[in-house]
Each structure stands twice: as structure tokens, then as C-alpha cells.
Amino acid sequence: MAFSNEQLERYSRHIILKEVGAKGQNKLLSSSVLIIGAGGLGAPAAMYLAAAGVGTVGIADADEVELSNLQRQIIHSTEDLGKAKVQSAKEIIERMNPDVKVNTYRIFVDSSNIADLIKDYDFIIDGTDNFPAKFLINDACVMAGKPFCHAGIIRFKGQLMTYVPGKGPCYRCIFKNPPPKDAVPTCKQAGVIGAMGGVIGSLQAMEAIKYLLGVGELLTGYLLTYDALTMEFRKIKLPSETKGCAVCGENPTITELIDYEQSECDGVSL
Helix, strand or coil: CCCCHHHHHHCHHHHCCCCCHHHHHHHHHCCEEEEECCCCCHHHHHHHHHHHCCCEEEEECCCECCHHHHHCCCCCCHHHCCCEHHHHHHHHHHHHCCCCEEEEECCCCCCCCHHHHHCCCCEEEECCCCHHHHHHHHHHHHHHCCCEEEEEEEECEEEEEEECCCCCCCHHHHHCCCCCCCCCCCHHHHCECHHHHHHHHHHHHHHHHHHHHCCCCCCCCEEEEEECCCCEEEEEECCCCCCCCCCCCCCCCCCCCCCCCCCCCCCCCC
């Protein structure tokens, strides 16, 4: 694909990188990423993917913009209060980069629709705010052979990991099952510093971009944690044995998608 003069200027800082170049930028423009959740994590991830020139960005979220969202969900503004989050995000992305096609899905993602939702995308970003959704995304991606990046935030802490089929453990390998309802405080109860979404959501976008370009080392087989109060990142090696996993193991016991009971939380306890 030949670049227009505007594209050459827009992506010039990418094109001069040996890891990207014109070929890599074309890869991004022909790639697709689905973001499930247009909140604290999904907002910065969507903006950086759009700015990078990922050709198709899908955004799935059933909620409307609320005032309490604006402390961290930077893709939305005060003027968007009451507007569907997917619409607010779409408008910002289209103003940011006309090269990007934005698909919106104003739906609650569940076992009845997630397989159809993810099937046409190259990479999935889990920007959801509750454990049932995180396990559902993991299981659906494993069953469909789709790579995805999980993340969670709470207080001043965050974490993320990336799953690539056949190259490391999945989310369920590590966390097994959702915690009992109300066992973990929600971000509404415990709080979250707004910039944490920017740090971790941007890292999710970086994982997606590296995967699409086929460069660097992904967080497959590792959990990256971040403590903002101490400014410490830890890259924790995860167990490589996945044979016994209930969903990605040799003899999976979970063969159908499960809708666990929903609970409100902007991330996971660390």
C-alpha cells in the first residue's frame, strides 16, 4: 500500500524505526484490535492504538459516560455525560485519525455474543472492570485461538499479562476461578488513582502493537505488576505448565463459556 503525503508525515516517527518501517506501518493499518471496555484501561489503549494507525478498532461497552468516570477515562469529557461510551470514544478516535475505522458494540458482552464479537479481530484487549468478564474473555479467546492482553487496576497498583495461543499460560492457569462475590473490594470502595489507567492501558496498547508488528518480547508467561507509590515494576515469571488448566490444558473441563455473576470492580486485587 502506498502512503499519502499526509500518512508519511503522520507516521514518520514510526517509519524511521527499524522495527517498524513502511512495512510495519502497513501491517498496523491492515490490522484490527477489539477493546472490551471503554473505561480506565480501554480509554488510553484505544487512543494510542488509533494514534498508531491500527486500521480497525472495535470498542464494546454497554455503559453511558458518568461524572465519576472522568477522573480516569480520558477518552470521554464533561460534554459527553449521558452519552454512550462507545459513541464518545468513536468520536474522539475519528477526530484523532481518519485512517482508523471504528466499530462500536453497545452491548453487555456475555457468553451468547463474545465468540461472534472476537472472531474477526487480530488481538483483544481486556479493559473490563469485573472478574466475571475477565474470565469470560480469557475462556473465549482460548477457545477461539485469539491472543489477548489482560490488565487490572486498583488503588495505586496495576498488573497485566498477555496470552498468545500455544506460547504460555492463560489467565485461568494463574487465577483459576473468580473470587467469591464481595471477597475483593471494588474500586468504588477502595479507590483508584486516575493515572494508573493511563500507565497500564498504554502498556496494553504496546503489547497489541508489538504483537501486530511481530517485534520484541510480549508478556507471555509473565505477569507485570506496577506499584505507583514505590515506582516499582516487577516482571514475575509464571508457571509454564499448562497441561492441567481447565480451559487451555490437554484435557479441558471447561468446554462451554460461563456467565459468572457480575460484580462491580475496576480491576483486580494485587
